[in-house]
Amino acid sequence: MNEQLEMEDTMMQDAVRYVKEAGALILELMKQPLQIHEKKNQSDLVTIVDVQSEELLRNRIMNDYPSHWILSEETDGCREDSHHLMLQPPSGYGWIIDPVDGTTNFIHKMAHFAISVGIIKDGVPICGVVYNPVTDELYFGRKHGGAFLNGISIQVGQEQELDQALLGTGFPAKEWKTNSIVVEQIAKITGAARDVRIIGSASLDLCLVASGRLTGFWHDGLYPWDVAAGLIIIQEAGGKISNRAGNEFKLSDDTLVASNSYIHQSLLAVLK
Template sequence: MTSGVKEAFSVGSKSFTAVAINTAAKTGEWIKSKLGDFSKVDHKYSPHDLVTEVDKGAEKMIRNLIMTHFPHHSFLGEEGVQPGPAASAKALEEVKDAEYLWIVDPVDGTTNFVHGFPFYCVSIALAHRGDVIVGVIYDPSRDELFVAEKGKGAYVHGRKMTVSADAALSGSLVATGFPADRNGALPVNLAGVTALAPRVRNLRVAGSAALHLAYVAAGRLSGFWEIGLNAWDIAAGSLMVQESGGRITDTEGRPYSLDVRHVMATNGHIHDEMRQALAEAGADKLR
């Protein structure tokens, strides 16, 4: 790595990654302590897009912890953005070229959290001029911390992660999600499910895009795709997949960037086969 890239990971004595890890761990433990202890559930974009005061409190905690160390950095958090795809795209456009941008989903998997289903996480990424350089995902239910630094690998429990060796869809476990956009993204994703379910070993829909991406990086899944996500769902996991030897693009095969909303991440071996299957089913973009 060049010295310029190395310098991107810290300002003075403050390590970006250490701050992200500490912030994710503290916030995750607080979120876990609130299981079943919140007063109401609100809807955002649709009746399937939930938010609680825990989401809002967690984002405030994350913002405060990060801004204490890096007060001049930019911040993009899910709960600070108005609901809906247009508002999300506008919010990203306003900050994506910032020198340093923290991209945060305080509770990825809010529906799971609300129902007490233990598959949700804190997702924190740092982008340097639009390029993700740090990704941290913390699963408080399992006390699993996934960490990636650009050019330095990706780790879980301190062990280096490597994507799976599955060579074909037929031997692969893949995952997707059911988007909150019931009229646009959901029918496209369901078409993908119909196309891929008979061709893979099995399919999982566990309800957290960030954790699904971390699982691809860890070799627990060989692929993941979903239509209609946002930068905060994908950013941290995107770096993990890349640093673990996998491949991440949009569902039409274009390189990943912060703008990507229709995402596909795999171990690399099944990427083209999976992309072709989605394209043939008309499940690779909004129609």
């Protein structure tokens, strides 16, 4: 193993350690009363748990890798700026983190939220770690190194046709309205696929595709921290990911379609 691979292996192990620490912190904070604040509306929320989890992750990364850049949900300003940043991402190694992906689920005590950490090199995802502290399920993937759930190799599902597919999607906060494009998309999918689930944590939903629990997933209005980790996990599990136009997905995109690859073109065709 050369020096670069050794360093990246250490980074992935450290990312696993960081999310485990953040998970333990979250489980402890769950015992206390929550302070809930709105960002843009009643569906776009943040809690002190998000903030403290992010502080822990940032502090660990800055201490261990002071030369690396960090992009995180609660700290780095306007979300739209994150898409612009990823058009020409900083060179070298970077960490893209979501301290609690699925905050609304967390607030309502639904056990479907995660800490998500993606590691990037020169704009390309190379490692991803997604951890649900309630179920103690830890997904990770590394470029050319496979995808795993709690250390066991995972692969996407084998459904060949869209009508065999269980799909996932979600509402961006700004689309939680009666005339939402998501409602139109679900109407198109209804009857074409086996069923649709809206579970509420994009990083975990991508991991459900990677592990074959979902056949596909689509979502508009996502940000780099929602997808940086899940992207590499899906790819290493044998799946496919693109934007809604069918082009190679980039972290600057705000439309995403992920699948087991077999149903990808059929899913794109219905969504278009």
